[in-house]
Amino acid sequence: MIDVLSTMQVVLREAGFTTRLTSVDRFPVVCFEDDDLMGFGCVFADASALLARWKATEMSLLTRYGTSLRAAGDKAWNVYCLFLCGPDADATQTRQVRWIEEDLEHTRKVTGCGLASREDLVRAMLPLLPLRYQPELQETEVTARLQRRIRTIAPQAAEVVLKEDVAPVEVVRLLLGPA
Secondary structure (H helix, E strand, C coil), rough: CCHHHHHHHHHHHHCCEEEEEECCCCEEEEECCCCCCCCEEEEEEEEHHHHHHHHHHHHHHHHHHHHHHHCHHHHCCCCEEEEECCCCCCHHHHHHHHHCCCCCCCCEEEEECCCHHHHHHHHHCCCCCCCCCCCCHHHHHHHHHHHHHHHHHCHHHCCCCCCCCCCHHHHHHHHHCCC
């Protein structure tokens, strides 16, 4: 299990946000901002606490930072609240937590429960994070792709290029083709 609050702050910084830790009603909150948006990240003890307190927490944040938000110009249209919790939620709670994201009043909302790893947290935060494409190739895919590529260049070398019992000099000879 990760420390969701501090990991959230690190992930946001790595994504280019300015962050700071504060509290509202003695509840720790990560404030974040970049050139386009700003928001607040809150971590609750569990799904029950999240469901019980998210609206009051949102209103407390908006009341406390309302003047700054109004002064933010166009960025005020992009205010987000992250409502997260580390422990898993049951099926009913999971559905109710997801419904929070459908509430478009006041701020845009991003929710997540069952955040046991950094990857879980990043997946929950994807709506806020910059797009990034990171293909994951299986080792067999890499081998097959390499053999297909070699086959287009030197068909006679494609089958032997990765065999350990073929001498490198023979592979080079096959890659160079007829002299």
